[in-house]
Structures are given as structure tokens and as C-alpha cells.
Amino acid sequence: MDLSTVATRAKDIATKVLATSASKNDVEARFSTEAVTAWGEAGLLGLLVPKDKGGAGLGPRAVCDTIATFAEVDPSAAMVFLMHSAGTAVLAASKSTGAAAALKEIAAGKHLTTLAFSEAGSRSHFWAPVSKATKTPGGVRLDAKKSWVTSANHAQSFMVSTLSADGKGPTDSTIYMVRSGTNGLMKAGAWNALGMRANDSGPMALEAVQVLDADRVSDEGAGFKVMLEVVLPLFNAGQTAISLGICRGAVAATVGHLKSARFEHLGVSLGEALPTLRARLAQMQIDTDGLGARLGDVLGHLEQPGDLTMLRVLESKCAAGDTAMKVTSDAMQACGGAAFSKHVGIERLFRDAHACAVMAPTSDVLREFIGKALLGIPLF
Ligand SMILES: Cc1cc2nc3c(=O)[nH]c(=O)nc-3n(C[C@H](O)[C@H](O)[C@H](O)COP(=O)(O)OP(=O)(O)OC[C@H]3O[C@@H](n4cnc5c(N)ncnc54)[C@H](O)[C@@H]3O)c2cc1C
Known part of the structure; x- marks a missing residue:
């Protein structure tokens, strides 16, 4: 897919799917699952996925042009797309087998991802998580209070940051992929906000969530x-x-x-x-x-x-x-x-x-x- 095809597909979805429902979704604080389906079918979820994993192998320009087109009619949906793109970039930079599997699902249009960085404890200082991983055989256990997670009830995976099990300083963090449905990963409140009302950016809690080494998506301590x-x-x-x-x-x-x-x-x-x-x-x-x-x-x-x-x-x-x-x-x-x-x-x-x-x-x-x-x- 080249940039001009991306632009045509993005405009088409903005006109036919987003513009027609943005106002109603805002009033009802309703997440547009139709938008995500349309992005998947048009190959837009996989813009950043490398070609050898079935994606478009494109970069920030394709993502940003698409986001601007979406935001003109529906900023909430554009935000969902941005968080997905940021999560996909984390996966694309990872060497883990878990990331490789998720990237193939994203390229196939069947996987929405997002970031779960911000914590109740460190607020907007996302670079300094207060949660800390605990080592377990073959992986880690995560306990964290994530304060805002876009697409909280709709993403298939979450890029979760915590302090590393052996971390000494406030930025010694690691990023893990946690799939939706994992035991201990819970929605922790509703999303009823002033703006960006249709992107489901609610809080989430992780309680004794087990993550295998294969789903560690940054190097240890390199979050x-x-x-x-x-x-x-x-x-x-x-x-x-x-x-x-x-x-x-x-x-x-x-x-x-x-x-x-x-x-x-x-x-x-x-x-x-x-x-x-x-x-x-x-x-x-x-x-x-x-x-x-x-x-x-x-x-x-x-x-x-x-x-x-x-x-x-x-x-x-x-x-x-x-x-x-x-x-x-x-x-x-x-x-x-x-x-x-x-x-x-x-x-x-x-x-x-x-x-x-x-x-x-x-x-x-x-x-x-x-x-x-x-x-x-x-x-x-
Ligand atoms: C719609 C929406 C979607 C979001 N989605 C996600 C998501 O998907 N994933 C995610 O991880 N997070 C997400 N966030 C969280 C977001 O990135 C911020 O962490 C959050 O908005 C910070 O709010 P706070 O009240 O905790 O800020 P606070 O940290 O309490 O800040 C309060 C005020 O202090 C100021 N301030 C803080 N530190 C400093 C400083 N060092 N110097 C000067 N001023 C400072 C801030 O600018 C702000 O005005 C989302 C937020 C919103 C609003």
C-alpha cells in the first residue's frame, strides 16, 4: 500500500463511518467498534507492521496523515488510532515471539492495541511507573493501577509499563504485552469525560497478572x-x-x-x-x-x-x-x-x-x- 492509497482509504472511512456517527457517539460516550472493523478491513491497522509480518511497512507520515483525516471529523476515533499505532510501534521494535504473533494479528486487521503507561501514582509522569514487576518462574507477576487506558474495553492487547523486578531507579522500567482476557486484568471504572468521550479511556487494574517472558516487549530495564x-x-x-x-x-x-x-x-x-x-x-x-x-x-x-x-x-x-x-x-x-x-x-x-x-x-x-x-x- 502506498501513501496515496492510504489517504484514499482513510478519507473514505472518515466520510462513511466516522463522520456519520461521531456526534452520537460523543453524546453516548460510545466507542466506535465499526471504525476499528473498517480500519482492519482497509489494512490501516497494520500501517506500521513490517512487510515480512504481513503489514504495510509504512512509517509516521502514513500514520499522521491518517490520524489528521480522522480527527477532522472524529478526534476520539483518531485518538484510538494513535494509541493503537503507538502500541504497534512498541511491538514492531520488539524481538519477542509474543510481539511477532501480535503483529501478524494486527496486519490481518484482527487486533487493536494500546498503551497502558499512566499510573494513578505517578500521574502524567508516565516515564516513572510506581508499580513494580515481581519475578515468577518463566516470567513476572504484575500489579498496577493504570489511570487512563484508551480503548480499555476494546483492545486485544495492552502495552503495560512497570518498574523492572530488579529496577533500582524511578525510570528502570520494562514494558510487557498483556492480552485482554488475561486473569487479573480488570476495568477499574467508567469513562465519562468532558472531551474525547468516545474513546473509552478508562482506568484499569492489574492484580497478580502473570506474564510470560515471551510477552516482555522491551528488553529488561529498557522500557x-x-x-x-x-x-x-x-x-x-x-x-x-x-x-x-x-x-x-x-x-x-x-x-x-x-x-x-x-x-x-x-x-x-x-x-x-x-x-x-x-x-x-x-x-x-x-x-x-x-x-x-x-x-x-x-x-x-x-x-x-x-x-x-x-x-x-x-x-x-x-x-x-x-x-x-x-x-x-x-x-x-x-x-x-x-x-x-x-x-x-x-x-x-x-x-x-x-x-x-x-x-x-x-x-x-x-x-x-x-x-x-x-x-x-x-x-x-
Ligand atoms: C482522553 C485521554 C486519553 C488518555 N489515554 C491514555 C492512554 O491510552 N494511555 C496512557 O498511558 N495514558 C493515557 N492518558 C493519560 C495522559 O497521558 C496523562 O497521564 C493524564 O492526562 C495526566 O492527567 P493527571 O491529572 O494525572 O495530570 P497531573 O500529573 O496531575 O498534572 C496536573 C497538572 O500539573 C502539570 N504538571 C505535571 N508535572 C509537571 C511538571 N513537571 N512541570 C510543570 N507542570 C507539570 C500538568 O501539565 C497538569 O497541568 C489519557 C488522558 C486523556 C485525557
Whole structure:
């Protein structure tokens, strides 16, 4: 599959499956199983799976273009796709036999995966799990409280981070694959949130979960390295793509409203009547295209890494979160009271946009990292 085929298939699913149900799924906080089925049938779940395992063997650009297309109409679904892609990247970087088996299922479109990193104890500091593995014959036992797990009730596997059994420091972690249905892996609460309501990002508990060595998907003690080198670049670029899609959706909805809503006593549309609204819309477009250029820049860095790559990775998600909140806030203002109603389609994007900045690494943490990096201060 080439990039243009990926784009055509993503657009088709966005139009026929996501756009038609996003609003209802948001109201009902309903996870779209239809979306996952469609991604599987179109080969999109396997974008990052190597060709020798039956996948498309593509990279971050294919994933981010797809995510932006989905996020324009349904950010919740885009988030599910991003978490699946991040989990798939962990598996693709692994040498374990468990990972190889899961990758084949993903390539066949029958396996959705996700990350279970964040913990109740260390909150947004996902790089420092407080749970710790205990060695057992042939594997480990895991006990952990995972605070947010996208696709909690729908994924076939979870990439679970814990401190290594022999770990000494706060980042001496290991990542394990835990399959759904494993004894001791439990849903630990419902998902009823302000935004991203349709992605089932509920808490999960692991109690005496047995994991075999074959399902250890990072080297022992190398979880932190995988988080930084494999997950972070893709996740931040993917989050940038979600924000970009949200901004594009907000611009489109605003254009639609400014053209269709009318001052009947003046005989003109809102957009024809008010230069202030045209100026606000113009700024939204400028901010959105700026974010598109930033995504292109960070993808270029991921394809040809250089000295500034990690800085751009950190900057992109931070800037994207700010831009998504600003552009959707502008859309709310431009469309006035109508934007508070669900029919204009902006208030959902506005709520979803606010999740981008608090998803770890949060915008605050990213600013802290960038500032430290510029001053030569160690990040951890
Ligand atoms: C919709 C959604 C889906 C999610 N899905 C997943 C998932 O699939 N897997 C997963 O592992 N996690 C997931 N998360 C969790 C997410 O990545 C964060 O861990 C979580 O949002 C952090 O929330 P918190 O209340 O624990 O933040 P806290 O850590 O309590 O932070 C509170 C505030 O303090 C700020 N802050 C924290 N540390 C610093 C610092 N060092 N410097 C400056 N400011 C700081 C933060 O920016 C924030 O504003 C999801 C979250 C959301 C909202």
C-alpha cells in the first residue's frame, strides 16, 4: 500500500463511518467498534507492521496523515488510532515471539492495541511507573493501577509499563504485552469525560497478572528507552496530527456557519455582514496552516533524524495543543451562541481539543523539557 492509497482509504472511512456517527457517539460516550472493523478491513491497522509480518511497512507520515483525516471529523476515533499505532510501534521494535504473533494479528486487521503507561501514582509522569514487576518462574507477576487506558474495553492487547523486578531507579522500567482476557486484568471504572468521550479511556487494574517472558516487549530495564526513542516521537507527531485535524474541522464548521447563518433583516450572511468574523476566520486558517507546516517539519525530522529532531518532537505536541485550543476557541466566538449548540459541530471539537494539552507529556512538561534542553540541564 502506498501513501496515496492510504489517504484514499482513510478519507473514505472518515466520510462513511466516522463522520456519520461521531456526534452520537460523543453524546453516548460510545466507542466506535465499526471504525476499528473498517480500519482492519482497509489494512490501516497494520500501517506500521513490517512487510515480512504481513503489514504495510509504512512509517509516521502514513500514520499522521491518517490520524489528521480522522480527527477532522472524529478526534476520539483518531485518538484510538494513535494509541493503537503507538502500541504497534512498541511491538514492531520488539524481538519477542509474543510481539511477532501480535503483529501478524494486527496486519490481518484482527487486533487493536494500546498503551497502558499512566499510573494513578505517578500521574502524567508516565516515564516513572510506581508499580513494580515481581519475578515468577518463566516470567513476572504484575500489579498496577493504570489511570487512563484508551480503548480499555476494546483492545486485544495492552502495552503495560512497570518498574523492572530488579529496577533500582524511578525510570528502570520494562514494558510487557498483556492480552485482554488475561486473569487479573480488570476495568477499574467508567469513562465519562468532558472531551474525547468516545474513546473509552478508562482506568484499569492489574492484580497478580502473570506474564510470560515471551510477552516482555522491551528488553529488561529498557522500557524508558523504548518510551523515549520509539513511543515519544510517534506519539507527539500523532498528537500534532490530531490537533491539526481538530483545527481543520473547526475551520470547516466555521466557514459553513458563516455562509449559512443570515441576518434576514439585512439580507446577508454572517460572513458577508461582519469583517470581524472574516478576520477571526482568517486567523484560524493561518494558525491551522502553520500547524500543518509544523507537522510536515517534524515528520521530515523523523524520516531524516538530525541534531534538532528531539527538540522539534517536544515542540510539536506543545504547540499543537495550544493551537487546537486557540482555533476551536476562536470558532466558538466566531459562531456565537449557535456554537454552543451541537448542530454546528464546534463544541465537540472545542472539548476534544482540551485533551491534547493534558495528554502526557503535557504541554507544561514539554515546556519544562524544552527550557531545560536549551539551557543544557538534564531532563530527568
Ligand atoms: C482522553 C485521554 C486519553 C488518555 N489515554 C491514555 C492512554 O491510552 N494511555 C496512557 O498511558 N495514558 C493515557 N492518558 C493519560 C495522559 O497521558 C496523562 O497521564 C493524564 O492526562 C495526566 O492527567 P493527571 O491529572 O494525572 O495530570 P497531573 O500529573 O496531575 O498534572 C496536573 C497538572 O500539573 C502539570 N504538571 C505535571 N508535572 C509537571 C511538571 N513537571 N512541570 C510543570 N507542570 C507539570 C500538568 O501539565 C497538569 O497541568 C489519557 C488522558 C486523556 C485525557
